[in-house]
Structures are given as C-alpha cells and as structure tokens.
Amino acid sequence: MKKLLFLPIIALIAQAGFMDTLNNLAKDYTSNKSITNSANEEQSAIKQALKIGVKKAVTTLGKKDGFLKNPLVKIGVPKNLQIVAKTLRKVGMGKYVDEFELSMNRAAEEAVPETASILVDTIKNLKVQEAKRLITSSDNYAITNYFKTHAGKKLAQKIAPxxxxHMENENVTKYYVTMMEYYNKYASNFTNNAYAKTALGALGMSAPGEVKEKDLSSYVTNRTLEGLYTMIAQQEKNIRTNPLARSTKLLQKVFGDQK
Structure with a gap:
C-alpha cells in the first residue's frame, strides 16, 4: 500500500527538489522502527496524516485540469464580473469567458506543486503536544486549519510570483480585456438600462467595474490556496472518519484510539 501511494506523485510531479523532499520524509518514517511511547506515536501519526493530505492535494490539483475540471475548486470569474460572464453566455459569447477562466485555472495548476516544500517543512516542525491536540480535536479540519495558520503566509508568498x-506569459489580462471589450460592445445594454440596474440591485449585484492586473493576480493566488486547503481538508476528514482511509498501522492505531 505504501508503495502504491508514491506512484501517482512520481509520475506526475517533476518539480526540482520536490521529490527529494518527499522521499527524504518517507525515509524518516520507514526508518523509525520502534516508537517507544504514545506521544511519539501521536506525533508520527499526525505527520503521516499530513503527508498523505499534502500528497493527495498536490497530486489532484497540480496537473492539467486539476482545478478546471474539479467543481469544488474551479476558479471562476471574480464576483464583480459574474454579471459580465452571465450576460456574455446569454448572447452566445461564452467562449470569451471560458478562455478567461481557463487561463486563471492553468496558473493555479502550475503553482500548486511549489507549495509542497513549505507544507513538508510545516509537518517536520510539528511538536508532540501540538500533534496530540490536533488528533484529539473534535474539529474534523483541525489539521487543515493548522496549515492555514502556520503556513498560509509562506504559501501565498511562494505561489504569488x-x-x-504565468498570468503574464499566458496573457490572462488579455483574455480579461477581450471579454470586457465584447461585453461593452455587444452585451452591456442588457445590464446598463434602468430596469436592469434595478433588478441587479434587488439581487444584491451591481454593474461590473474595472479589474486591475494586480487584483486578478491576488484573486487567483487566494483561490489557489483555497483549493489546496479544500483538498487537504477532504483527505483529513476521510482519515478521521473512514477506517479504510488509514493506510498505515500507525494511523489505524492512533486515530482508532480517538473513538
């Protein structure tokens, strides 16, 4: 089972230094033959759970269509541009929205593998008492929230550039500008008349405003991290609640004892 866990990530991820880090971490676990007390068991179990969550998230998201074809994490147009997207689709110009969304999701898919080293460092620095607190927590997402608190800032700094x-290379801004040009030229009348504005106001929406390149980059960065946390949280909950998801004896023992 352990061997199978490594096959998808080996086939998928070729980022420099990433595999070395994970392989070294795996050696740490397998070389720890005898664990002499429950505190060490808890610490090792939580690190295994974190490692599994990281690998699953990176494997799932860090590939072509990892974001785009996953409805849980797909990056859609920003909230203040949703009326633009809906209107363009109504008038048969949805391809411009699709191109814009595709470019944002591709940026996220490229960035996710670079988060692995930071996540692994966070795992290595986990203390015994903190591990125990996370394991015994009634919160199914305590581990995921630990990542957000202790690695969130570093993750954002790592993937933002x-x-x-990527957005510069793939002309994400160009797709945004093209989308807005077609909206302003052919579709704005659907939302700019008085009746439409009244209806939008009633729905808590407003006419679209300009989005700057910096804002788009920040938006994609934030949504990328949200997607990463979502996938880690899924795996964490699965390990906590589904005995079949505990792929090692140590996980079975420690998490089974929390019932």
Missing part, C-alpha cells in the same frame, strides 16, 4: 508570471 509563480501565478503572476
């Missing part, structure tokens, strides 16, 4: 560069 990657996303910015």
């Amino acid at each position: 990657i996303i910015k560069k």
Whole structure:
C-alpha cells in the first residue's frame, strides 16, 4: 500500500527538489522502527496524516485540469464580473469567458506543486503536544486549519510570483480585456438600462467595474490556496472518519484510539 501511494506523485510531479523532499520524509518514517511511547506515536501519526493530505492535494490539483475540471475548486470569474460572464453566455459569447477562466485555472495548476516544500517543512516542525491536540480535536479540519495558520503566509508568498508570471506569459489580462471589450460592445445594454440596474440591485449585484492586473493576480493566488486547503481538508476528514482511509498501522492505531 505504501508503495502504491508514491506512484501517482512520481509520475506526475517533476518539480526540482520536490521529490527529494518527499522521499527524504518517507525515509524518516520507514526508518523509525520502534516508537517507544504514545506521544511519539501521536506525533508520527499526525505527520503521516499530513503527508498523505499534502500528497493527495498536490497530486489532484497540480496537473492539467486539476482545478478546471474539479467543481469544488474551479476558479471562476471574480464576483464583480459574474454579471459580465452571465450576460456574455446569454448572447452566445461564452467562449470569451471560458478562455478567461481557463487561463486563471492553468496558473493555479502550475503553482500548486511549489507549495509542497513549505507544507513538508510545516509537518517536520510539528511538536508532540501540538500533534496530540490536533488528533484529539473534535474539529474534523483541525489539521487543515493548522496549515492555514502556520503556513498560509509562506504559501501565498511562494505561489504569488509563480501565478503572476504565468498570468503574464499566458496573457490572462488579455483574455480579461477581450471579454470586457465584447461585453461593452455587444452585451452591456442588457445590464446598463434602468430596469436592469434595478433588478441587479434587488439581487444584491451591481454593474461590473474595472479589474486591475494586480487584483486578478491576488484573486487567483487566494483561490489557489483555497483549493489546496479544500483538498487537504477532504483527505483529513476521510482519515478521521473512514477506517479504510488509514493506510498505515500507525494511523489505524492512533486515530482508532480517538473513538
């Protein structure tokens, strides 16, 4: 079972340094033959759970269509542009919305593998008492929230420049500008008349405003991290609630004892 866990990530991820880090971490676990007390067991179990969550999230998201074809994490147009997207689709110009969304999701898919080293460092630095608190927590997402608190800032700093560069290379801003040009030229009348504005107001919506390149980059960065946390949280809950998801004896023992 352990061997099978490594196959998808080996086939998928080729980022420099990433595999070395995970392989070294795996060696740490397998070399720890004898654990002499429950505190060490808890610490090792929580690290295994975190490692599994990280690998699952990176494997799932860090590939083509990892974001785009996953409804849980797909990055859609920003909230203040949703009326633009809906209107363009109504008038048969949805392809411009699709191109814009595709470019944002591709940026996220490229950036996710770069989060692995930070997540692994967070795992390594986990203390015994903190591990115990996380395991015994009634919150099914305590581990995921630990990542948000202790790694969130570093993760954002790591992937923000990657996303910015990708967006520049893939002309994300160009797709946004094209989408807005077609909206203003052919579709704005659907939302700019008095009746439409009244209806939008009643729905808590407003006419779209300009979105700057910096704002788009920040939006994609934030949504990328949200997607990463979502996938880690899914795996965490699965390990806590589904005995079949505990792929090692140590996980079975420690998490089974929390019932």
